[in-house]
Amino acid sequence: MGTRRSFLQTAALTAVPVGLVGKGSAAVSRSQIVPASLPLYAVLADPASAASRWFASRLASQGAGIREVARADVTSLWRGELAALWQRTPAALAGLTPPIVLFCLEQLAWPHGLQVQFHAEHVLASDGSATHRVLRDAGGQVPDEGVVVAARGPWWPGDFAARVAGQFSLPVCADAGLSCAGLMPSVTEDSQVLASWIIAPRRA
């Protein structure tokens, strides 16, 4: 494993605008962001989730590959591809998956100079309502309560997530440390929780 800094120094950097769409969105300070753009290597999809597959296909249309992660088990992806890949280069990933997938990948990505750059949580209740909470944005802001972008509405998590994630061309955001991906919010037992996320290299 090379040094953390050497990973980032070898990455190609180009300027890219960054923004966050939605009500209550936190203003992103450009001074907090090192403008950068790195190709999105792959988008992860849970084959059992229509929203996840839709999200992946949306981002794949921008040139990223799709990798399936069934039953929230990243073992095959990690052992078959990412472990070797991240030894060579800090390739960025995205996904709309069960939160535990993000948690696992964040833990695995950390020694390779990558971190969670974007993280939103999508709680879909059985009555059809949805709550989307941004827990980390491209500016590396980590508001305690998150930024609730939409309290109710017919939005599928996938629809919302694709809109937000589509705003990013893989920014290299301010350092923000470990995300809260391993910890669940308090939700009713009949609700479904998904996380949309981007893992990308930390800045030098």
Next chain:
Amino acid sequence: MALPPNVKAADFEAALRAWRDAVGSDWVFTSDADVALYRDAYSPYWGEPEERWASAAVAPNTLEQVQAVVRTANQFRIPIYPISTGRNLGYGGSAPVYSGSVVLDLKRLNRVLEVDERNAYALVEPGVSYFDLYDHITRAGLDVWIDPPDPGWGSVIGNALDGGGGWTASPFRDHFGAHCGMEVVLPDGDVVRTGMGALPDAKSWQHNRWGFGPWVDGLFRQGNMGVVTKMGFHLMPRPEAFQQSMVHVEREEDVIPLLDTLNLLENQHVVNGSTQLFNGRFGSRAGAGAPAWTVNVPIYGPEEVVRAQMSHARRQYAKIPGARFVEGELFRTPLDEAQRNRVRLVNFGIPDLSTFGLIGRSQANPHPAGGHIGFSPIIPRTGESVLEYQRFYRDNLDKVTGGSNLGFIGPVFMTNWERTMVAMIMFPIGRDKERNARMRDAFRQWVELAAERGWAEYRAPASFHDLVSDTYSFNNHALRRMRETIKDALDPNGILSPGRYGVWPRHLRQGRR
């Protein structure tokens, strides 16, 4: 930049310079973002003032660098907290017990130093994960197995030192029990090798674990007496076959002969795999129509021996009236691809991360634990004790939870270690601070109530090390006093993992008792 507690800024700066000289500036981490990564992902104090944080981190690459780091810490009286891969989830992760300590990150010591197939052992450094060791063995084409925990991304040394266990055959699934020989950097920077390793050019370091004289390896298990930089492990030669059967009984009281039979078969080395006891009608996993109790009967070995032993086991269990013995499939190893896709891989020495699919919310599992801490008391391995524990759990549940449903998972009865029964309850930890506070309170109550009955934990989350340590109070906490005496002798400046498993250095002991 945060300062470690009781350390002057000038001293800390001097130490950082010394560490940079020793390991290279790229491997000394002081930025908020770098240090924030050494956070307990399952902290029961997540986002609260009591959450434990590192002040900095240092990542050496060699034994000599570890010694230099430790000597510098001693010189400037800076508390350091060694971690291996930092994946001790549910028990504190990579965050120091003594908040503000500098994390000594041993991930870069990640060499598999030796795997001897003929004598079935390995010698590894602390940064070697179960995945790493498995890959090494696979690439080399060696016919030995590892015994991975679940998940398999943790450190072989770290898991063993924290008292972890696995899922294949005894004695390998007692990870500390399976070790043989250590190399340790003491708090003064000196280095020792234990067992036969104390001989120069030792040829039996990973053969015989005892060596000559008092055996000191136990000081480093769940301890803070030294930094382990190498550790040997006995490995299992690949067994020719594995078969697992299930035994079901319908009456609650049948758990008594069920466990007696299991214990007899294990103590006779007829059954050697990792067993679990399931109650189908009690606790978080109760199901309609399920048997009262189920135990698995796993056996590894040569095929003809496995078949004979399983046949013997069947005859023994048949003595329990009404017991149903369901013989499982016999697998010949190595497994083919199709078989690998339908077995629990850890039972075959193959590390993986599939357990997160069980504990993470998904469509298949909408009620996961996700973040959690474990209450892991040891109870006698008898059916009477199991029934007593269930009554204890049921009778105290409302008191501990205040009548609310806190989403406990369990009791789960585990026998990863020989002659041991762990009656685990998992506590979900999330981002709701009020709910986490209730979990912490519930945990404390369970610990105290269990101790009143002579049950105590074999392992605990870092936030509860003092609480659990207090329960081992025989003869005015004589065991802890003995450990403190040793601690004061080995680490008079109290720099190494203060407070780990309830052992504090002298200068931090005042007022804690």
